[in-house]
Protein backbone atom coordinates (compact mmCIF):
# COMPACT_ATOMS: atom_id res chain seq x y z
CA UNK A 1 0.00 0.00 0.00
CA UNK A 2 1.34 3.37 -0.89
CA UNK A 3 0.38 6.41 1.11
CA UNK A 4 1.33 9.96 0.54
CA UNK A 5 1.67 11.48 3.97
CA UNK A 6 3.02 14.90 3.21
CA UNK A 7 3.03 17.77 1.62
CA UNK A 8 5.10 20.77 0.99
CA UNK A 9 8.26 20.28 2.93
CA UNK A 10 11.19 22.35 3.86
CA UNK A 11 13.78 20.04 5.28
CA UNK A 12 16.66 22.00 6.53
CA UNK A 13 19.68 19.97 7.37
CA UNK A 14 22.82 21.65 8.49
CA UNK A 15 25.54 20.22 10.59
CA UNK A 16 28.53 21.13 12.61
CA UNK A 17 30.42 24.24 13.52
CA UNK A 18 31.67 24.72 10.02
CA UNK A 19 28.27 25.02 8.41
CA UNK A 20 27.90 28.69 7.62
CA UNK A 21 25.84 28.60 4.44
CA UNK A 22 22.55 29.65 5.99
CA UNK A 23 22.43 32.88 4.08
CA UNK A 24 23.74 31.51 0.84
CA UNK A 25 22.04 32.54 -2.38
CA UNK A 26 19.18 30.36 -3.70
CA UNK A 27 20.31 27.17 -5.39
CA UNK A 28 20.74 27.19 -9.13
CA UNK A 29 18.65 24.02 -9.49
CA UNK A 30 15.39 25.61 -8.37
CA UNK A 31 13.49 28.73 -9.06
CA UNK A 32 12.06 28.90 -5.55
CA UNK A 33 12.70 32.32 -4.25
CA UNK A 34 12.96 31.95 -0.44
CA UNK A 35 16.14 31.58 1.57
CA UNK A 36 18.01 28.31 1.36
CA UNK A 37 19.86 26.25 3.89
CA UNK A 38 22.55 23.71 3.15
CA UNK A 39 23.07 20.31 4.66
CA UNK A 40 26.48 19.22 5.88
CA UNK A 41 26.68 15.49 6.57
CA UNK A 42 30.01 15.57 8.38
CA UNK A 43 28.91 16.10 11.98
CA UNK A 44 26.60 13.18 12.73
CA UNK A 45 26.65 11.58 16.19
CA UNK A 46 26.98 8.65 16.24
CA UNK A 47 29.11 8.52 13.13
CA UNK A 48 27.41 6.27 10.55
CA UNK A 49 29.09 3.09 9.36
CA UNK A 50 29.60 4.41 5.84
CA UNK A 51 28.91 7.75 4.19
CA UNK A 52 29.65 8.06 0.47
CA UNK A 53 29.27 11.46 -1.16
CA UNK A 54 27.36 11.56 -4.45
CA UNK A 55 26.97 14.02 -7.32
CA UNK A 56 24.75 17.08 -7.07
CA UNK A 57 22.12 17.83 -4.50
CA UNK A 58 18.45 17.44 -3.71
CA UNK A 59 16.50 20.62 -3.16
CA UNK A 60 13.77 20.11 -0.69
CA UNK A 61 10.99 22.59 -0.38
CA UNK A 62 7.35 23.33 -0.90
CA UNK A 63 5.87 20.57 -3.03
CA UNK A 64 8.12 17.81 -1.76
CA UNK A 65 6.03 14.78 -0.78
CA UNK A 66 6.76 12.07 1.76
CA UNK A 67 5.77 8.71 0.34
CA UNK A 68 5.43 5.60 2.51
CA UNK A 69 5.71 2.31 0.66
CA UNK A 70 6.26 0.18 3.76
CA UNK A 71 3.85 -0.12 6.70
CA UNK A 72 6.82 -0.48 9.07
CA UNK A 73 7.88 3.04 8.15
CA UNK A 74 4.63 4.73 9.20
CA UNK A 75 5.81 5.89 12.67
CA UNK A 76 9.11 7.19 11.32
CA UNK A 77 7.48 8.99 8.42
CA UNK A 78 4.99 10.50 10.86
CA UNK A 79 7.85 11.79 12.96
CA UNK A 80 9.56 13.34 9.97
CA UNK A 81 6.31 15.07 9.15
CA UNK A 82 6.24 16.39 12.72
CA UNK A 83 9.82 17.63 12.65
CA UNK A 84 8.98 19.52 9.49
CA UNK A 85 5.56 20.67 10.65
CA UNK A 86 6.47 24.31 10.99
CA UNK A 87 7.92 24.47 7.52
CA UNK A 88 5.53 22.23 5.57
CA UNK A 89 3.08 24.14 3.41
CA UNK A 90 -0.05 22.92 1.67
CA UNK A 91 -1.01 19.26 1.28
CA UNK A 92 0.61 17.65 -1.71
CA UNK A 93 -0.54 14.27 -2.98
CA UNK A 94 1.52 14.31 -6.13
CA UNK A 95 4.10 11.56 -6.31
CA UNK A 96 5.48 12.59 -9.67
CA UNK A 97 7.52 15.43 -8.19
CA UNK A 98 10.40 15.32 -5.74
CA UNK A 99 9.79 12.82 -2.93
CA UNK A 100 11.19 11.43 0.26
CA UNK A 101 10.31 7.75 -0.16
CA UNK A 102 10.32 5.13 2.58
CA UNK A 103 10.61 1.64 1.16
CA UNK A 104 11.60 -1.92 1.93
CA UNK A 105 12.40 -2.55 -1.73
CA UNK A 106 16.04 -3.21 -2.40
CA UNK A 107 16.99 -3.17 1.26
CA UNK A 108 20.24 -4.86 2.14
CA UNK A 109 19.07 -7.53 4.62
CA UNK A 110 22.51 -7.79 6.16
CA UNK A 111 21.71 -4.45 7.81
CA UNK A 112 19.64 -6.27 10.44
CA UNK A 113 16.70 -4.86 12.40
CA UNK A 114 18.21 -1.47 13.10
CA UNK A 115 20.18 -0.77 9.96
CA UNK A 116 19.10 1.53 7.16
CA UNK A 117 20.22 3.15 3.97
CA UNK A 118 19.59 6.76 3.13
CA UNK A 119 20.17 7.72 -0.45
CA UNK A 120 19.99 11.33 -1.49
CA UNK A 121 20.15 12.14 -5.19
CA UNK A 122 19.03 15.07 -7.33
CA UNK A 123 15.55 13.55 -7.78
CA UNK A 124 14.78 12.77 -4.18
CA UNK A 125 15.58 10.86 -1.04
CA UNK A 126 15.08 7.15 -0.60
CA UNK A 127 15.07 5.62 2.88
CA UNK A 128 15.47 1.85 2.86
CA UNK A 129 15.13 -0.44 5.88
CA UNK A 130 13.64 -3.81 6.71
CA UNK A 131 12.16 -2.89 10.09
CA UNK A 132 10.52 -0.02 11.92
CA UNK A 133 13.61 0.75 13.98
CA UNK A 134 15.80 1.07 10.90
CA UNK A 135 13.37 3.62 9.48
CA UNK A 136 13.33 5.40 12.86
CA UNK A 137 17.12 5.76 12.88
CA UNK A 138 17.20 6.98 9.28
CA UNK A 139 14.79 9.75 10.24
CA UNK A 140 16.92 10.68 13.24
CA UNK A 141 19.93 10.95 10.93
CA UNK A 142 18.00 13.38 8.77
CA UNK A 143 16.64 15.20 11.81
CA UNK A 144 20.00 15.56 13.47
CA UNK A 145 21.11 17.82 10.73
CA UNK A 146 18.11 20.12 10.91
CA UNK A 147 19.40 23.61 11.58
CA UNK A 148 18.31 25.29 14.79
CA UNK A 149 15.68 27.38 13.01
CA UNK A 150 13.77 24.26 12.07
CA UNK A 151 13.96 22.74 15.56
CA UNK A 152 12.65 25.94 17.04
CA UNK A 153 10.12 26.65 14.29
CA UNK A 154 11.74 29.84 13.08
CA UNK A 155 11.97 29.22 9.37
CA UNK A 156 11.07 31.92 6.89
CA UNK A 157 8.32 31.18 4.37
CA UNK A 158 9.52 29.61 1.17
CA UNK A 159 12.77 28.30 2.60
CA UNK A 160 14.44 25.52 0.63
CA UNK A 161 17.03 23.06 1.80
CA UNK A 162 19.88 21.91 -0.38
CA UNK A 163 20.92 18.43 0.59
CA UNK A 164 24.18 17.25 -0.95
CA UNK A 165 23.84 13.86 -2.63
CA UNK A 166 24.99 11.09 -0.36
CA UNK A 167 24.50 7.44 0.43
CA UNK A 168 24.50 6.55 4.12
CA UNK A 169 24.78 2.85 4.89
CA UNK A 170 24.42 2.41 8.61
CA UNK A 171 23.93 -0.17 11.32
CA UNK A 172 24.81 -0.42 15.02
CA UNK A 173 27.74 -2.26 16.48
CA UNK A 174 25.95 -3.24 19.71
CA UNK A 175 22.35 -4.29 20.23
CA UNK A 176 21.91 -2.60 23.64
CA UNK A 177 22.45 1.15 23.75
CA UNK A 178 20.73 2.45 26.82
CA UNK A 179 20.20 5.21 29.28
CA UNK A 180 18.68 4.86 32.73
CA UNK A 181 16.72 7.55 34.53
CA UNK A 182 16.11 7.29 38.28
CA UNK A 183 12.58 8.65 38.68
CA UNK A 184 12.33 7.17 42.19
CA UNK A 185 14.71 9.49 44.04
CA UNK A 186 13.35 12.46 42.13
CA UNK A 187 10.21 12.37 40.07
CA UNK A 188 10.09 13.63 36.50
CA UNK A 189 6.70 14.07 34.87
CA UNK A 190 5.69 12.50 31.58
CA UNK A 191 6.59 15.51 29.50
CA UNK A 192 10.08 15.69 31.03
CA UNK A 193 10.68 11.99 30.53
CA UNK A 194 9.47 12.17 26.94
CA UNK A 195 11.90 14.98 26.28
CA UNK A 196 14.76 12.77 27.49
CA UNK A 197 13.49 9.80 25.50
CA UNK A 198 13.50 12.08 22.49
CA UNK A 199 17.12 13.06 23.16
CA UNK A 200 18.03 9.37 23.48
CA UNK A 201 16.40 8.68 20.14
CA UNK A 202 18.19 11.60 18.49
CA UNK A 203 21.46 9.79 19.25
CA UNK A 204 20.09 6.34 18.34
CA UNK A 205 20.01 5.01 21.90
CA UNK A 206 17.46 2.20 21.76
CA UNK A 207 16.74 1.39 25.44
CA UNK A 208 15.27 3.73 28.04
CA UNK A 209 15.53 2.15 31.48
CA UNK A 210 13.16 3.63 34.06
CA UNK A 211 14.27 3.02 37.65
CA UNK A 212 10.70 3.20 38.96
CA UNK A 213 11.04 2.25 42.61
CA UNK A 214 13.47 2.80 45.45
CA UNK A 215 13.59 3.74 49.13
CA UNK A 216 12.48 7.26 48.28
CA UNK A 217 9.57 6.59 45.95
CA UNK A 218 7.27 4.17 44.12
CA UNK A 219 6.38 5.76 40.78
CA UNK A 220 4.01 3.45 38.94
CA UNK A 221 0.36 2.86 39.69
CA UNK A 222 -0.45 -0.75 40.57
CA UNK A 223 -4.10 -1.73 40.63
CA UNK A 224 -3.43 -4.57 43.07
CA UNK A 225 -1.78 -2.24 45.60
CA UNK A 226 -3.08 1.33 45.35
CA UNK A 227 -1.23 2.16 48.60
CA UNK A 228 2.07 1.97 46.73
CA UNK A 229 1.36 5.26 45.03
CA UNK A 230 -0.99 6.73 47.67
CA UNK A 231 1.78 6.51 50.28
CA UNK A 232 4.96 5.59 48.44
CA UNK A 233 4.78 8.30 45.77
CA UNK A 234 4.08 11.23 48.08
CA UNK A 235 7.57 12.61 48.31
CA UNK A 236 11.11 12.64 46.91
CA UNK A 237 14.69 13.13 48.02
CA UNK A 238 14.82 16.34 50.01
CA UNK A 239 11.19 15.95 51.09
CA UNK A 240 9.60 17.83 48.18
CA UNK A 241 6.50 16.63 46.35
CA UNK A 242 6.61 13.26 44.63
CA UNK A 243 4.49 11.87 41.84
CA UNK A 244 3.82 8.72 39.87
CA UNK A 245 2.76 7.55 36.43
CA UNK A 246 -0.76 6.29 36.03
CA UNK A 247 -0.96 3.13 33.96
CA UNK A 248 -2.30 5.18 31.04
CA UNK A 249 0.60 7.62 31.33
CA UNK A 250 3.06 4.74 31.40
CA UNK A 251 1.45 3.24 28.29
CA UNK A 252 1.76 6.62 26.58
CA UNK A 253 5.44 6.85 27.50
CA UNK A 254 6.08 3.39 26.14
CA UNK A 255 4.30 4.25 22.88
CA UNK A 256 6.14 7.57 22.59
CA UNK A 257 9.41 5.67 22.91
CA UNK A 258 8.40 2.83 20.58
CA UNK A 259 7.50 5.27 17.80
CA UNK A 260 11.11 6.46 18.04
CA UNK A 261 12.67 2.99 18.01
CA UNK A 262 13.25 3.05 21.79
CA UNK A 263 12.25 0.18 24.09
CA UNK A 264 11.26 1.14 27.63
CA UNK A 265 12.86 -1.15 30.21
CA UNK A 266 11.02 -0.78 33.52
CA UNK A 267 12.71 -1.63 36.81
CA UNK A 268 11.07 -2.56 40.06
CA UNK A 269 13.99 -2.94 42.43
CA UNK A 270 13.74 -5.85 44.92
CA UNK A 271 14.40 -7.10 47.55
CA UNK A 272 16.48 -4.09 48.72
CA UNK A 273 15.84 -0.43 47.84
CA UNK A 274 12.23 -1.02 48.89
CA UNK A 275 11.49 1.36 51.73
CA UNK A 276 8.74 3.16 49.76
CA UNK A 277 6.98 -0.20 49.32
CA UNK A 278 7.57 -1.17 52.97
CA UNK A 279 6.10 2.16 54.07
CA UNK A 280 3.04 1.59 51.91
CA UNK A 281 2.22 -2.07 52.47
CA UNK A 282 2.72 -3.15 56.08
CA UNK A 283 2.55 -6.87 55.27
CA UNK A 284 5.83 -6.66 53.32
CA UNK A 285 7.72 -6.00 56.57
CA UNK A 286 8.81 -8.86 58.80
CA UNK A 287 7.12 -7.44 61.87
CA UNK A 288 4.16 -6.23 59.81
CA UNK A 289 3.27 -3.67 62.43
CA UNK A 290 5.19 -0.45 62.28
CA UNK A 291 6.35 0.28 58.76
CA UNK A 292 9.15 2.81 58.30
CA UNK A 293 8.37 6.09 56.54
CA UNK A 294 9.30 6.66 52.92
CA UNK A 295 12.92 7.81 52.86
CA UNK A 296 13.71 11.39 51.87
CA UNK A 297 17.49 11.39 52.22
CA UNK A 298 19.92 10.42 49.48
CA UNK A 299 21.49 7.43 51.13
CA UNK A 300 21.42 3.76 50.23
CA UNK A 301 19.51 2.11 53.08
CA UNK A 302 19.33 -1.49 54.23
CA UNK A 303 15.63 -1.87 53.49
CA UNK A 304 14.46 -5.32 52.40
CA UNK A 305 11.21 -7.03 51.63
CA UNK A 306 10.61 -9.79 54.20
CA UNK A 307 11.84 -12.61 52.01
CA UNK A 308 10.01 -15.88 52.64
CA UNK A 309 6.70 -14.36 53.66
CA UNK A 310 3.72 -15.53 51.56
CA UNK A 311 2.50 -11.93 51.38
CA UNK A 312 5.79 -10.96 49.72
CA UNK A 313 5.42 -13.76 47.16
CA UNK A 314 1.89 -12.59 46.38
CA UNK A 315 3.15 -9.03 46.04
CA UNK A 316 5.88 -10.10 43.61
CA UNK A 317 3.44 -12.06 41.46
CA UNK A 318 1.01 -9.16 41.38
CA UNK A 319 3.34 -6.25 40.67
CA UNK A 320 5.63 -8.02 38.20
CA UNK A 321 2.61 -9.59 36.46
CA UNK A 322 0.96 -6.22 36.11
CA UNK A 323 4.15 -4.55 34.94
CA UNK A 324 4.68 -7.27 32.33
CA UNK A 325 1.16 -6.77 31.07
CA UNK A 326 1.71 -3.03 30.71
CA UNK A 327 5.06 -3.42 28.99
CA UNK A 328 5.26 -4.55 25.36
CA UNK A 329 9.08 -4.58 25.43
CA UNK A 330 10.90 -7.85 26.00
CA UNK A 331 12.63 -6.91 29.28
CA UNK A 332 11.88 -6.36 32.94
CA UNK A 333 14.60 -5.25 35.35
CA UNK A 334 14.16 -6.58 38.85
CA UNK A 335 17.02 -4.75 40.51
CA UNK A 336 18.69 -6.99 43.05
CA UNK A 337 21.39 -4.47 43.97
CA UNK A 338 22.72 -3.55 47.37
CA UNK A 339 20.41 -5.80 49.39
CA UNK A 340 22.40 -5.62 52.60
CA UNK A 341 19.21 -6.00 54.65
CA UNK A 342 18.26 -9.34 53.08
CA UNK A 343 19.52 -12.51 54.81
CA UNK A 344 22.44 -13.67 52.65
CA UNK A 345 21.23 -17.26 52.51
CA UNK A 346 17.80 -16.24 51.22
CA UNK A 347 18.93 -13.68 48.64
CA UNK A 348 19.91 -15.86 45.61
CA UNK A 349 16.79 -18.02 45.88
CA UNK A 350 14.61 -14.95 46.12
CA UNK A 351 15.99 -13.19 43.05
CA UNK A 352 15.80 -16.47 41.11
CA UNK A 353 12.15 -16.75 42.09
CA UNK A 354 11.38 -13.19 40.99
CA UNK A 355 13.20 -13.87 37.72
CA UNK A 356 11.05 -16.98 37.25
CA UNK A 357 7.97 -14.82 37.72
CA UNK A 358 9.28 -12.37 35.10
CA UNK A 359 9.94 -15.25 32.70
CA UNK A 360 6.51 -16.76 33.36
CA UNK A 361 5.09 -13.50 32.01
CA UNK A 362 7.15 -13.85 28.84
CA UNK A 363 9.87 -11.32 29.68
CA UNK A 364 13.65 -11.53 29.91
CA UNK A 365 14.88 -10.71 33.43
CA UNK A 366 17.60 -8.12 33.94
CA UNK A 367 19.43 -7.65 37.25
CA UNK A 368 22.26 -5.62 38.67
CA UNK A 369 25.63 -7.36 39.04
CA UNK A 370 25.12 -8.33 42.71
CA UNK A 371 22.95 -11.20 41.45
CA UNK A 372 26.00 -12.63 39.66
CA UNK A 373 25.35 -16.08 38.23
CA UNK A 374 22.15 -16.80 40.19
CA UNK A 375 19.87 -16.53 37.14
CA UNK A 376 21.90 -18.44 34.56
CA UNK A 377 21.34 -18.22 30.82
CA UNK A 378 18.55 -16.16 29.25
CA UNK A 379 19.11 -13.38 31.68
CA UNK A 380 20.99 -10.11 31.45
CA UNK A 381 23.26 -8.72 34.13
CA UNK A 382 24.07 -5.02 34.35
CA UNK A 383 27.64 -4.51 35.49
CA UNK A 384 28.29 -1.27 37.39
CA UNK A 385 31.00 -1.68 39.98
CA UNK A 386 32.83 -4.94 40.60
CA UNK A 387 34.03 -7.33 37.90
CA UNK A 388 33.39 -10.46 40.01
CA UNK A 389 29.61 -10.25 39.59
CA UNK A 390 29.96 -9.84 35.84
CA UNK A 391 32.35 -12.78 35.59
CA UNK A 392 30.02 -15.02 37.60
CA UNK A 393 27.14 -13.94 35.36
CA UNK A 394 28.89 -14.78 32.09
CA UNK A 395 30.19 -18.05 33.53
CA UNK A 396 26.55 -18.93 34.18
CA UNK A 397 25.63 -18.04 30.59
CA UNK A 398 24.11 -14.59 31.13
CA UNK A 399 24.77 -11.62 28.88
CA UNK A 400 26.16 -8.33 30.10
CA UNK A 401 25.21 -4.70 29.84
CA UNK A 402 28.18 -2.51 30.69
CA UNK A 403 27.49 0.46 32.98
CA UNK A 404 30.80 0.94 34.80
CA UNK A 405 30.24 3.78 37.26
CA UNK A 406 33.53 5.62 36.49
CA UNK A 407 32.50 5.85 32.80
CA UNK A 408 28.71 5.89 32.69
CA UNK A 409 27.28 7.15 36.01
CA UNK A 410 26.32 10.63 34.96
CA UNK A 411 25.34 11.61 38.48
CA UNK A 412 29.12 12.05 38.90
CA UNK A 413 30.56 15.54 38.52
CA UNK A 414 32.16 16.48 35.21
CA UNK A 415 35.24 17.71 37.06
CA UNK A 416 36.08 18.52 40.67
CA UNK A 417 34.89 22.11 40.25
CA UNK A 418 31.36 21.11 39.09
CA UNK A 419 28.63 22.37 41.40
CA UNK A 420 26.33 19.44 40.84
CA UNK A 421 27.13 15.78 41.19
CA UNK A 422 28.79 13.12 43.29
CA UNK A 423 32.38 11.93 43.22
CA UNK A 424 32.29 8.45 44.73
CA UNK A 425 33.12 6.93 41.35
CA UNK A 426 35.43 9.77 40.34
CA UNK A 427 34.65 12.59 37.92
CA UNK A 428 33.52 11.98 34.35
CA UNK A 429 34.13 14.51 31.63
CA UNK A 430 33.01 13.76 28.09
CA UNK A 431 36.42 12.45 27.12
CA UNK A 432 36.46 10.01 30.04
CA UNK A 433 32.98 8.88 29.02
CA UNK A 434 34.27 8.23 25.48
CA UNK A 435 37.72 6.69 25.86
CA UNK A 436 36.92 3.11 26.81
CA UNK A 437 35.43 0.08 25.15
CA UNK A 438 32.47 -1.79 26.66
CA UNK A 439 33.56 -4.98 24.87
CA UNK A 440 36.93 -5.20 26.58
CA UNK A 441 36.25 -3.35 29.82
CA UNK A 442 36.29 -6.50 31.96
CA UNK A 443 39.37 -8.64 31.38
CA UNK A 444 38.50 -12.28 30.90
CA UNK A 445 34.95 -11.64 29.67
CA UNK A 446 34.36 -12.57 26.06
CA UNK A 447 33.11 -9.67 23.90
CA UNK A 448 30.39 -12.02 22.60
CA UNK A 449 28.71 -11.90 25.98
CA UNK A 450 28.61 -8.12 26.14
CA UNK A 451 25.40 -6.97 24.48
CA UNK A 452 25.93 -3.30 25.02
CA UNK A 453 26.33 -0.22 27.10
CA UNK A 454 24.05 1.87 29.30
CA UNK A 455 24.49 5.25 30.95
CA UNK A 456 22.79 5.88 34.28
CA UNK A 457 21.39 9.05 35.76
CA UNK A 458 20.79 8.48 39.46
CA UNK A 459 18.98 11.46 40.92
CA UNK A 460 19.90 11.40 44.58
CA UNK A 461 23.47 12.56 44.97
CA UNK A 462 25.10 10.19 47.38
CA UNK A 463 27.21 11.93 50.02
CA UNK A 464 25.83 15.36 49.26
CA UNK A 465 22.98 17.64 50.18
CA UNK A 466 22.38 18.66 46.62
CA UNK A 467 20.30 16.49 44.35
CA UNK A 468 18.87 16.54 40.89
CA UNK A 469 15.36 17.81 40.98
CA UNK A 470 14.85 19.94 37.93
CA UNK A 471 14.69 18.78 34.33
CA UNK A 472 17.43 21.28 33.47
CA UNK A 473 19.80 19.66 35.95
CA UNK A 474 19.09 16.25 34.51
CA UNK A 475 19.75 17.58 31.01
CA UNK A 476 22.99 19.24 32.13
CA UNK A 477 24.27 16.00 33.59
CA UNK A 478 23.37 14.06 30.45
CA UNK A 479 24.47 16.52 27.79
CA UNK A 480 27.04 16.36 26.33
CA UNK A 481 28.22 13.14 28.05
CA UNK A 482 25.36 10.97 26.83
CA UNK A 483 26.72 11.17 23.30
CA UNK A 484 29.74 9.11 24.36
CA UNK A 485 27.91 5.84 25.13
CA UNK A 486 25.73 6.52 22.08
CA UNK A 487 28.84 6.62 19.87
CA UNK A 488 30.46 3.66 21.65
CA UNK A 489 27.35 1.55 21.17
CA UNK A 490 26.63 2.45 17.57
CA UNK A 491 30.03 3.11 16.00
CA UNK A 492 32.66 2.23 18.62
CA UNK A 493 35.58 4.41 19.57
CA UNK A 494 39.02 4.64 18.06
CA UNK A 495 42.04 5.10 20.32
CA UNK A 496 42.73 8.43 18.60
CA UNK A 497 39.08 9.23 17.97
CA UNK A 498 38.52 11.90 20.61
CA UNK A 499 39.38 14.91 18.44
CA UNK A 500 36.98 13.93 15.69
CA UNK A 501 34.25 12.92 18.16
CA UNK A 502 34.57 16.04 20.29
CA UNK A 503 34.17 18.35 17.28
CA UNK A 504 30.99 16.52 16.30
CA UNK A 505 29.74 16.80 19.90
CA UNK A 506 30.41 20.55 19.90
CA UNK A 507 28.40 20.87 16.70
CA UNK A 508 25.27 19.65 18.50
CA UNK A 509 25.01 22.62 20.87
CA UNK A 510 22.94 24.89 18.59
CA UNK A 511 20.39 22.10 18.15
CA UNK A 512 20.14 21.63 21.93
CA UNK A 513 19.52 25.32 22.40
CA UNK A 514 16.85 25.31 19.71
CA UNK A 515 15.20 22.27 21.24
CA UNK A 516 15.15 23.98 24.63
CA UNK A 517 17.69 21.61 26.19
CA UNK A 518 20.28 22.64 28.77
CA UNK A 519 23.80 21.29 28.64
CA UNK A 520 27.05 21.64 30.53
CA UNK A 521 29.85 23.54 28.79
CA UNK A 522 32.30 20.74 29.58
CA UNK A 523 35.75 22.34 29.00
CA UNK A 524 36.94 19.07 27.45
CA UNK A 525 34.74 19.80 24.40
CA UNK A 526 35.90 22.36 21.79
CA UNK A 527 32.68 24.37 21.70
CA UNK A 528 32.51 26.68 18.78
CA UNK A 529 31.70 30.35 19.11
CA UNK A 530 28.25 31.31 17.89
CA UNK A 531 27.00 31.44 15.23
CA UNK A 532 28.06 27.91 14.44
Ligand code: TNX
Pocket residue numbers: 300337338368384409411422458459460462
Ligand atom coordinates in the same frame (compact mmCIF):
# COMPACT_ATOMS: atom_id res chain seq x y z
C1 TNX B 1 24.61 3.01 43.22
S1 TNX B 1 24.32 1.22 40.99
C2 TNX B 1 23.29 2.61 43.20
C3 TNX B 1 22.22 3.61 43.34
C4 TNX B 1 22.77 4.96 43.67
C5 TNX B 1 23.99 5.24 42.84
C6 TNX B 1 24.54 6.61 43.05
C7 TNX B 1 23.23 0.69 41.80
C8 TNX B 1 22.71 -0.51 41.27
N1 TNX B 1 22.87 1.34 42.92
O1 TNX B 1 21.28 3.19 44.29
O2 TNX B 1 21.77 5.92 43.43
O3 TNX B 1 24.98 4.30 43.12
O4 TNX B 1 25.60 6.91 42.20
